[in-house]
Amino acid sequence: MVTDVDGTLTDARRRLDPRALEVVHRLSDRRIPVLLATGNVLPVALGLHRSLGLSTPIVAENGGLLYWPRDERVERLADPAIARKALAVLRRRRIPVQRLFTDRWRESEVALAPTVPIARVRAALAELPVVVEGTGYAIHLMARGSGKLPALRRALRPYRLAPEDCLVLGDGDNDMGMLAAAGWSVSFPNGSPGARAAADYVTRAKFARGFVEGVRSGSVLRSRV
Ligand SMILES: [Mg+2]
Numbered sequence: 583m584v585t586d587v588d589g590t591l592t593d594a595r596r597r598l599d600p601r602a603l604e605v606v607h608r609l610s611d612r613r614i615p616v617l618l619a620t621g622n623v624l625p626v627a628l629g630l631h632r633s634l635g636l637s638t639p640i641v642a643e644n645g646g647l648l649y650w651p652r653d654e655r656v657e658r659l660a661d662p663a664i665a666r667k668a669l670a671v672l673r674r675r676r677i678p679v680q681r682l683f684t685d686r687w688r689e690s691e692v693a694l695a696p697t698v699p700i701a702r703v704r705a706a707l708a709e710l711p712v713v714v715e716g717t718g719y720a721i722h723l724m725a726r727g728s729g730k731l732p733a734l735r736r737a738l739r740p741y742r743l744a745p746e747d748c749l750v751l752g753d754g755d756n757d758m759g760m761l762a763a764a765g766w767s768v769s770f771p772n773g774s775p776g777a778r779a780a781a782d783y784v785t786r787a788k789f790a791r792g793f794v795e796g797v798r799s800g801s802v803l804r805s806r807v
Contacts, residue, residue, distance in 0.1 A: 766799070
């Protein structure tokens with residue numbers, strides 16, 4: 583099972599929801615691997631991973647970083663120089679972008695506060711080899727070719743699994759690739775239009791309550807994951 587964090591394991595106020603955490607614990611107890619795939623930085627993701635008692639790889643920085651717990655190795659899958667160049671272009675064009683506080687720990691991409699329309703950022707960077715993705719909580723500037731899906735494919739290799747074998751849950755445009763590739767994918771009424779369109783199933787409940795409903799909807803895959 584592969585899950586996004588913000589908007590998926592959290593409630594409308596971005597607080598972790600104990601009902602979602604309980605489901606994660608139950609899956610782990612049944613030895614079903616639970617992978618976190620987040621746009622957040624590794625230190626934040628790692629804290630959550632530890633507190634959830636997980637021992638799976640972590641997809642962090644929107645797929646720019648992949649953490650392998652077995653040998654505590656971090657793989658960088660996106661070139662930060664391209665993202666930084668994109669940021670310089672935005673600043674030169676006087677687009678009032680603000681980097682997230684967590685960018686001080688970000689190693690592979692640039693994340694901006696969602697204070698400017700993403701379409702404006704995309705238009706300004708149309709000539710550059712960058713992907714601009716929105717999560718609802720941030721706008722990510724990444725080297726083209728990177729994202730949660732390629733990182734997830736890599737993270738699943740040691741399990742001899744592909745996204746097609748997994749249940750994937752997510753709420754943002756940055757989850758669309760994973761949702762489209764998954765064997766069974768779930769989004770929520772609070773998800774972005776793109777995430778909802780890419781998912782096999784949109785829950786009735788919102789946020790983490792939707793997560794609980796969504797995991798149940800994916801029970802068909804349990805024997806495979
Ligand atoms: Mg999210």
